[in-house]
Amino acid sequence: MLEVRNLRAEVGGVEILKGVDLTVRTGEVHAIMGVNGSGKSTFSKVLAGHPDYHVTGGSATFEGKDLFSLEPEERARAGLFLAFQYPVEIPGVSNSSLLRLAYNTLQTGRGQEELDPLEFEDLVHQKIKVVEMDPSFLGRSVNEGFSGGEKKRNEILQMAVLEPKLAILDETDSGLDIDALRIVANGVNSLLTPNNAVVMVTHYQRLLNYIVPDYVHVMDGGRIVRTGGKELALELEARGYDWLRAVA
Amino acid sequence: MAQKQGKRDQCFEQLLLGKTVESVGWLKPLRAEALNLARAMNFPSNRNDDWRFTDLSALYLHDFHPVVSFAKLTKAEIKEYVISGAIRLVFVDGSYCAELSDPANTHEGVTVASLLERLGDPLVEGHFGKHAPYKQDAFVALNTNFFEDGAWVHVAKEVAAPIHLLHVSTRREVASAIYPRNMVVMEPTSRAMVVEEYVGLDDGIYFSNAVTEVVLKEQARLQHVRVQREEKNAFHIGHCSVEAGKDSAYAATSLAFGARVSRHTLHVTQQGEGAEMQLDGLALVAGRQIADTHTVVNHAVPRGKSCQLHKCIADGSAHAVFSGKVIVQEGAVGTDSTQSSRNLLLSDKAHIDTQPQLEIFNDDVSCKHGATIGQIDEDALFFLKSRGLTEERARNLLTHAFAAEIIVKIPVSSLVETLGKTILERINEVRK
Numbered sequence: 001m002l003e004v005r006n007l008r009a010e011v012g013g014v015e016i017l018k019g020v021d022l023t024v025r026t027g028e029v030h031a032i033m034g035v036n037g038s039g040k041s042t043f044s045k046v047l048a049g050h051p052d053y054h055v056t057g058g059s060a061t062f063e064g065k066d067l068f069s070l071e072p073e074e075r076a077r078a079g080l081f082l083a084f085q086y087p088v089e090i091p092g093v094s095n096s097s098l099l100r101l102a103y104n105t106l107q108t109g110r111g112q113e114e115l116d117p118l119e120f121e122d123l124v125h126q127k128i129k130v131v132e133m134d135p136s137f138l139g140r141s142v143n144e145g146f147s148g149g150e151k152k153r154n155e156i157l158q159m160a161v162l163e164p165k166l167a168i169l170d171e172t173d174s175g176l177d178i179d180a181l182r183i184v185a186n187g188v189n190s191l192l193t194p195n196n197a198v199v200m201v202t203h204y205q206r207l208l209n210y211i212v213p214d215y216v217h218v219m220d221g222g223r224i225v226r227t228g229g230k231e232l233a234l235e236l237e238a239r240g241y242d243w244l245r246a247v248a
Numbered sequence: 249m250a251q252k253q254g255k256r257d258q259c260f261e262q263l264l265l266g267k268t269v270e271s272v273g274w275l276k277p278l279r280a281e282a283l284n285l286a287r288a289m290n291f292p293s294n295r296n297d298d299w300r301f302t303d304l305s306a307l308y309l310h311d312f313h314p315v316v317s318f319a320k321l322t323k324a325e326i327k328e329y330v331i332s333g334a335i336r337l338v339f340v341d342g343s344y345c346a347e348l349s350d351p352a353n354t355h356e357g358v359t360v361a362s363l364l365e366r367l368g369d370p371l372v373e374g375h376f377g378k379h380a381p382y383k384q385d386a387f388v389a390l391n392t393n394f395f396e397d398g399a400w401v402h403v404a405k406e407v408a409a410p411i412h413l414l415h416v417s418t419r420r421e422v423a424s425a426i427y428p429r430n431m432v433v434m435e436p437t438s439r440a441m442v443v444e445e446y447v448g449l450d451d452g453i454y455f456s457n458a459v460t461e462v463v464l465k466e467q468a469r470l471q472h473v474r475v476q477r478e479e480k481n482a483f484h485i486g487h488c489s490v491e492a493g494k495d496s497a498y499a500a501t502s503l504a505f506g507a508r509v510s511r512h513t514l515h516v517t518q519q520g521e522g523a524e525m526q527l528d529g530l531a532l533v534a535g536r537q538i539a540d541t542h543t544v545v546n547h548a549v550p551r552g553k554s555c556q557l558h559k560c561i562a563d564g565s566a567h568a569v570f571s572g573k574v575i576v577q578e579g580a581v582g583t584d585s586t587q588s589s590r591n592l593l594l595s596d597k598a599h600i601d602t603q604p605q606l607e608i609f610n611d612d613v614s615c616k617h618g619a620t621i622g623q624i625d626e627d628a629l630f631f632l633k634s635r636g637l638t639e640e641r642a643r644n645l646l647t648h649a650f651a652a653e654i655i656v657k658i659p660v661s662s663l664v665e666t667l668g669k670t671i672l673e674r675i676n677e678v679r680k
Contacts, residue, residue, distance in 0.1 A: 048634050049630075049633075049634070050630055051626070051630060071633065071639075072630060072633040072634050073633045073634075073635075073636050073637055073638055073639070073642075075634075076633070076634055076635055076636035077636050081634075082634050084631065087631075088625070088627050088628045088631045090628050090631075090632075090646070090649060091649060091653065092648070092649025092650060092651075092652040092653050092656075093645060093646075093649045098632075098635070098645075101637065101641075101645070102635040102636050102637065105635075105636040105637055105638075105641075106636045109636065141649075158635065162635070162636070
């Protein structure tokens with residue numbers, strides 16, 4: 001599904017990614033861990049096409065397409081989804097109208113029928129249960145006045161509605177209390193199928209107690225320096241990152 | 249320079265040559281006085297502080313002629329502007345059109361009628377021309393002499409139906425001068441909503457010079473929506489004077505979307521203690537449009553409240569101006585006033601001037617004001633694109649959202665919907 005080879009990228013003239021390799025197949029859950037500044041958030045933004053980040057080398061193929069030749073919206077239509085570390089507030093745009101606009105845009109891209117507001121309301125009321133959100137959030141402006149946890153749940157609601165092939169969760173666990181973490185994790189788990197995949201970017205092992213990864217990657221200095229199974233995360237929790245840095 | 253000056257003088261002279269509108273009784277000397285005052289004036293020059301940001305030179309290129317025979321419009325031609333369930337007066341090129349109107353014959357406690365038909369009413373005589381400054385302002389003076397007819401709105405009770413004053417300008421052989429006039433009197437404890445709207449048909453070139461006077465007596469409440477969606481080659485200069493009595497509430501939403509050059513001047517004077525004023529405004533301009541909004545809120549007596557939010561959106565090489573003055577007089581203790589000017593620039597060539605001004609003459613007040621000018625938020629843009637929206641769609645959505653904050657407060661859903669469409673059309677026109 002996703003093949004990243006020797007990816008190098010910079011922001012503001014500073015090279016952050018220095019040759020990242022990653023392969024994600026359908027049905028898999030990956031975790032990318034690392035300390036602050038290791039490049040893990042940059043990696044997720046580069047994949048989604050953030051305009052501040054520039055690819056300087058390497059390649060990424062998503063569903064057979066050259067990812068870096070696609071605009072951010074084309075990546076979304078191809079089935080890529082980024083749950084933002086810091087979700088933006090958009091006053092004046094209601095959550096439900098954003099969801100419907102995005103959903104119908106992707107439907108059109110898939111050559112399928114758009115849903116009218118009533119049909120969509122049925123769909124979104126099903127999906128909102130996934131993140132245990134009150135339907136009153138649908139009528140509010142996107143993320144405006146939402147708590148940190150509500151914003152993260154709202155990202156997962158978007159994921160639930162848009163049904164991406166590959167979801168990248170950028171520090172979705174940061175700033176969540178234990179109840180919110182459980183809700184978000186349950187939401188993500190319920191969306192996992194043999195036909196999609198998830199890449200979690202996280203600093204802490206905590207999230208991986210709830211969403212169990214098939215692979216854990218450790219990123220350091222802009223490269224993936226170690227890949228293992230879920231037990232690698234436990235080892236990191238016990239020993240910290242330093243022993244790996246020494247190896248790298 | 250001399251040539252420019254000549255065009256300005258010529259355009260003004262041409263306006264002074266307008267048609268004499270016959271009138272009876274008390275109105276005749278008032279018209280004559282206004283014409284004499286106008287003769288001694290001219291268009292305001294850019295040395296005039298109130299006009300220094302506003303380039304009227306595009307107006308001077310035309311000779312505007314009086315309308316001598318009035319077009320007949322069908323209901324179908326104004327269909328898109330009709331608010332269902334509203335009490336409606338329609339004016340075509342300044343003249344009252346009974347066939348298209350639906351005045352308030354069946355509503356108790358409210359009179360909505362042509363001004364000319366009500367000239368014998370002592371209330372009309374008592375209020376007309378008493379509030380708008382025809383002695384100081386050339387445009388108000390011209391209107392006071394040349395107005396063909398106008399709207400008379402008198403409310404003595406609570407009226408649930410919106411009162412829609414629709415001024416339609418048509419395309420004519422020559423550029424025309426049109427003088428819409430409105431007078432709204434709210435009796436004590438009355439409540440109403442007035443939608444004052446200016447639209448054009450068939451891409452006509454005309455100069456719409458409008459004057460509105462509003463009086464709120466004790467505890468009266470008025471929601472006043474002003475919609476300016478003139479044709480793109482038209483000119484619109486509007487003045488509105490409001491006097492707010494004791495414990496009255498005046499809420500205005502002023503929207504400027506159309507016209508090549510437009511100006512809206514709003515003067516609100518708090519005359520009775522405890523009056524509350526909510527002033528919202530939105531100007532959305534593109535291409536070579538110029539839209540100027542000048543407001544003055546005058547707190548003359550104690551315990552007044554005013555809250556103002558004005559937004560400008562400018563695209564293309566358009567120019568938007570906002571000047572908002574708040575005056576707190578010496579005796580106006582306990583005044584509470586906030587003013588916010590928020591502006592969105594959509595292109596490198598667009599231009600916005602914003603000028604909040606506070607003049608405070610006593611210490612016992614709370615006054616806050618602020619102004620921001622920004623561009624489309626890049627993070628929000630990336631977020632929307634990452635959800636599949638094209639750049640264009642995402643920009644439109646964010647622009648619309650910025651504008652929507654003003655229009656969603658209008659309590660007539662069908663109007664909110666058509667205004668939303670107008671906004672999207674204006675945004676899309678520019679991007680083509």
